Amino acid sequence: MNAASLIADNISWAPHKSLPRLLHPVSFKVESGQVLGVVGPNGAGKSTLLRLIYHYQRPTSGRILVDGKDIWSLPSRAAARKVAAVLQEQPGAFGLTVRDIVTLGRTPHRQGFSTPGAHDAEIVDAAIGRMDLQNLAFRDVGTLSGGERQRVMVARALAQQPQVLVMDEPTNHLDIRHQLEILSLIRTLGLTIVVSLHDLNMAAGVCDAVLLLENGHCKGFGLPEDVLNEHLVSQTFRVKAHRETLSLSQTRHLSFQLPD
Numbered sequence: 001m002n003a004a005s006l007i008a009d010n011i012s013w014a015p016h017k018s019l020p021r022l023l024h025p026v027s028f029k030v031e032s033g034q035v036l037g038v039v040g041p042n043g044a045g046k047s048t049l050l051r052l053i054y055h056y057q058r059p060t061s062g063r064i065l066v067d068g069k070d071i072w073s074l075p076s077r078a079a080a081r082k083v084a085a086v087l088q089e090q091p092g093a094f095g096l097t098v099r100d101i102v103t104l105g106r107t108p109h110r111q112g113f114s115t116p117g118a119h120d121a122e123i124v125d126a127a128i129g130r131m132d133l134q135n136l137a138f139r140d141v142g143t144l145s146g147g148e149r150q151r152v153m154v155a156r157a158l159a160q161q162p163q164v165l166v167m168d169e170p171t172n173h174l175d176i177r178h179q180l181e182i183l184s185l186i187r188t189l190g191l192t193i194v195v196s197l198h199d200l201n202m203a204a205g206v207c208d209a210v211l212l213l214e215n216g217h218c219k220g221f222g223l224p225e226d227v228l229n230e231h232l233v234s235q236t237f238r239v240k241a242h243r244e245t246l247s248l249s250q251t252r253h254l255s256f257q258l259p260d
Ligand SMILES: Nc1ncnc2c1ncn2[C@@H]1O[C@H](COP(=O)(O)OP(=O)(O)OP(=O)(O)O)[C@@H](O)[C@H]1O
Pocket: 015, 022, 040, 041, 042, 043, 044, 045, 046, 047, 048, 049
């Protein structure tokens, strides 16, 4: 794998020039190979921020640098060789096999309309193996469970050989076991990762840094233990947050209740 640093330099977004910004200017840096968690209440702007990074929506202001190169100065194909995404809404790709879907990850690396070659096939097989999908390779993706489909989407992103991987709520719809598997996988991919997560304890466990959003504003960026403190979490999520150290694992754990 081929991780690279990611810099967001004053990026913001509005649906139109005449409309108010839904994401206010924010700057941060993710070192090569590190995992940034994006957290915040519903509607905070997490997916909006991620869309700018995976080259889907152009920022209204600012630059996004991967390995020092502004991805919005690149054509889509070149940007897709730098940044891949695993999204919540999975395409209804009925009729395509798992292998077909993973092979789509090679598209940005091919010339024009050329068909995939032996080199592509090797990379696709490696991605399928990495996600333990060998037994499902020729299954119609429409017949897979949500967890299996999620693994296919990660395999497709790996076949894309990006430097940065963006994951929008990758644990959604997964049972506890699969949530933990995805989180432990995140740590082993050797890529720079930006992941949005709703579970703050999971974010604290898996991320090197956390960005906390509220209403399109950055409320905190830094080490999980600093950003996910009782005060900031209580204020941002409008709950009463309590943080304790669990005796068994010696990890910090947040619990929540509604305020009085
Ligand atoms: N294209 C758009 N036009 C108008 N409003 C938009 C557009 N995209 C997003 N929004 C609004 O921006 C706000 C932030 O949305 P976003 O999906 O980024 O939030 P989120 O933090 O990912 O939320 P959730 O946790 O519910 O998934 C929401 O109020 C949403 O309705």
